[in-house]
Amino acid sequence: MGTTIRIEVNQAAIREILKSDEVRADLEARAKRIAAAAGGEPDYEVDVRWGSTRARASVRTATFDAIRDEARNRTLSGALDAGR
Amino acid sequence: MTAELIVPPDSVMAVVRELNAALPTAERAAGRVPSPRPKGKFVRVRAAGGAPASLVHVTPTVLVESYAATDGDADDLARRCHAIILRAARNGWMGGVPCADVGVFAMPADLPDPDTDQARSTATYAVTLRAA
Numbered sequence: 001m002g003t004t005i006r007i008e009v010n011q012a013a014i015r016e017i018l019k020s021d022e023v024r025a026d027l028e029a030r031a032k033r034i035a036a037a038a039g040g041e042p043d044y045e046v047d048v049r050w051g052s053t054r055a056r057a058s059v060r061t062a063t064f065d066a067i068r069d070e071a072r073n074r075t076l077s078g079a080l081d082a083g084r
Numbered sequence: 085m086t087a088e089l090i091v092p093p094d095s096v097m098a099v100v101r102e103l104n105a106a107l108p109t110a111e112r113a114a115g116r117v118p119s120p121r122p123k124g125k126f127v128r129v130r131a132a133g134g135a136p137a138s139l140v141h142v143t144p145t146v147l148v149e150s151y152a153a154t155d156g157d158a159d160d161l162a163r164r165c166h167a168i169i170l171r172a173a174r175n176g177w178m179g180g181v182p183c184a185d186v187g188v189f190a191m192p193a194d195l196p197d198p199d200t201d202q203a204r205s206t207a208t209y210a211v212t213l214r215a216a
Contacts, residue, residue, distance in 0.1 A: 071198050074147055077208055078132040080189065081145065 018054035027057035030083035035059045037082035038075050039066065092136075093114030093181045093213045095144040099129045103148075106168045111161060119192065121200070123162050125152045134210065141184060144214045155194060155203045162192035162205035169209060182214035 015025060028048045035044040036061070043066035048057045061067045061076060069075045096115045103113035112118070113127035122134045125148050134144030148169070150162035164189075173177040173186035187210035 052188060069196055071195060074130065074132060074206075077147055077189075078145070080208075081133040084135055 015053065018059075019050060020055075024048060024050070024055035024057075027055055031057035031059050033082040034076075034079050037079035039069075057072065090140055090215045092142040092215055093204055093214060094146075095134070095142070095211055096131050097130050098179035098181040098183075098213060099148065099211065100210075102172045102177075103127055103129070103165055103168055105179070107164070110174055113165075121127075122151075123153070125150070125157060127151070127161065132208070137184075137212050140213055140215045142215070143185075143187075143210050145189065146209045146211050148207050148209065149195075149203045150192070150205045150207075151197070151200075152205075153202065154204075155175055158203040158205040159192060159194070161208055166192055166207055169211075173211075176215060178211060181216070182210065183214040184214060186210070187212075 028046065031046040031048065035046050037043070038044045043061065043063045045060055045062040046057065047060065048055070049054075059076065061070050066076070070077065100113045100115060107113065107127070111125040111127065113129055115129055117128055119124060127148060130147040130149065132145040132147050134142060137143045148162070148165050150158050151166055152158040152161055169178075169186055173183055177183055189208035189210060190206075192205045192207040195204055195206045
């Protein structure tokens, strides 16, 4: 007969981790690597903010050239690996 | 003794085969824009990097671009492609290649192509495939 293992998830602790400075810093570093791989400033901007339940980071095209490059060559999409 | 050579599968061709097996013949998928360019619907599948997942598994990033005459038709085609790709993951095979998982980076979204008047909807996937 197998041993029963009971796992209790501390939801409050997980919420705290998702909004922690450490997670925010990690996300920001990943977003900056993606932006740099795509071509960096001024064409790509990183935004990091606190969401309602977790820290969030995003990379966006910031110039017309970058928008056109993404539409034509998918440069930003192809840079996602830099965030691994 | 020489270690075995493990060649990763062609992710674009795997997705193209999977899509073409399920889509009508008027909505073909390919790795590049057909020549002459179809005026109606078609799907372009592109590889965009990725990473190894294990000794025999790879997880390439795959872009699926659905073209049509109108935004609505492009979105409809993209959502059907989405369903086909996710079904392949549940079946365990993508175009004849063992498929362990499909992650969704981005659901279908409107992304106009500056080089054509056709509408385009794009989605991005992380497809985990096993080397043969």
